Amino acid sequence: METTTPVDNGVNVEALLEAREALSDAPEAAQFQWRATCEWVSGTHSRSTVEGFFGLGEEHSHKSKFTFDADHPEVFASEDHGATPVELVLAALASCLTAGVASVAQMRDIQLRSVTATLEGGMNIQGILGADNDVRNGFDGIKVTYDIDADATPDDIRAVVAQSQKRSAVYDVITNPTNVSVEVN
Amino acid sequence: MHTTSVVIGAGHAGLAMSRCLSDRAIDHVVLERGDVANSWKTERWDSLRLLTPNWQSRLPGFGYEGEDPDGFRNMAETIAFIERYAKVISAPVETRTTVTSVRSVDGGYEVTTDRGAWSARTVVIASGACNLPNVPALADLVPAEIATLAALEYRNPDQLDEGGVMVVGASATGTQMAAEVQRSGRPVTLSVGEHVRVPRIYRGLDIKWWMDRCGVLDEHYTEYDNLERVRNLPSPQLAGSDDRRTVDLNSLTDIGVKLIGRLAGINDGNAQFSGSLQNQCVLSDLKMNRLLDRIDEWATENGLDETVESPHRFEPTRFETSPPLGLSLASGKIRTIIWATGFRPDYSWLDVPVLDRKGRIRHDGGVAEAPGLYLMGIPFLRRRKSSLIDGAGDDARDLSAHLASFLDGPSRS
CATH class of the missing domain: 3.30.300.20 (K homology (KH) domain)
Structure with missing residues (x-):
């Protein structure tokens, strides 16, 4: 199929390639740490939160705090508050x-x-x-x-x-x- | 002693460079720790044959003159070939001369050996890409009752205990050893990570003929956006044999070799394997088919479709969908592990600060990051064929030209 519009999947490939180039000479900056915290709610229901992570030599935060509810379904005699x-x-x-x-x-x-x-x-x-x-x-x-x-x-x-x-x-x-x-x- | 250029290593790469330096009347010496073709003499397994056909070992001023251009040299023939080349080009080789250090001095380099020192304005490192085995750190966790050996130590199946053998790595080395050991009656489990599948024969012609003719082997290092990846590719699953058979994973499955995922860990005497076997097989099938597509296009463009066999595709790699993810190393099923996990060069004698954090020489197509220092005989040094004997010629021609203009100095270049 002929197409004249450039391919755009919404991915900034140039930035990724530049990062690969930059990080191959600075392996310590490539060291990331991902984190999550999890709080018990009740029964098998818990709520995990992700917000901060470390990488490129410094602390970062997501644009907002993300939470994930997890539980078990009723066939496990649970209340199914989450996946x-x-x-x-x-x-x-x-x-x-x-x-x-x-x-x-x-x-x-x-x-x-x-x-x-x-x-x-x-x-x-x-x-x-x-x-x-x-x-x-x-x-x-x-x-x-x-x-x-x-x-x-x-x-x-x-x-x-x-x-x-x-x-x-x-x-x-x-x-x-x-x-x-x-x-x- | 003083000379203009010291070449370290009298294998095919160092000798090709010697010939090119002689052509340019550049005074030089080739230092060799053992005899000419030393690694071929002392660091190869008994049954090994070149995986390139005889016609393809073309060196500057030298080629195949025998009656079997499509055959594959055994080690004795390979050694004789390289020895003859050294004689024909009258290479100034100093054998039994081990380099112990190379360091920068005013006006060039001082090369110290166990038989005296040389000073030279330029140094060409052609000491080989496969000096040391690249054994993974988890090798330390193998229980003591299991014998382990690196591919460099392997000679033939007779040196192995009876019983099961795990070969780790599915490159040319790993697949050839797996086939030979399995045929000796020792059941082989082959741990398969990233690998490169190619058929020996395609459309009736040797794959190396196709790759040579359609330009694949001449691909230049500047054409690749991820050199790190291509320079670290495993060698293709190929072997040289009289019956020109293919040594891919299907051929190994056919003789009873068991395929298992990449060895990912050893925990409490249990080997753990990656669940990625399927993807590794699919990846290399797709990659092989892209190569065959390219060959087919080239054949059509060049009007070969009438004279050679029709295009076809090979059976996809067969694999178990749920191969075992663990194997007890205490069960007695595996008596020996062979590490066919690659090789690396030994630069322990190099006192010039050009090594990267992984101990490899930083270079641009063989021009090292120190003035007057050059590198030869490394995979993808300048071209895809740089890892082949056949690739040494073009690399030596390019690098000797660079070396000559370096000697001429900036005022005249």
């Missing part, structure tokens, strides 16, 4: 990959018209219930399906999605082990 934490994990994975799809498409001069990700995470709850020690608590697998309408061949679109996985933080967090330390003050 279950594992659904938030799916949402985080989808958002991370989708941000990557937009960025990579912009980098490759591919105009996106619509991008929809559908996620399914299988889980055997015998794990979290402690009913079977051979069953893990977490997902037994996650399936992500993309429907993308864009000015590109099916293989070019697949390549954008593949590259997005290669550069995704949440995909890495989920597919690779991470040391977690939990302490009590």
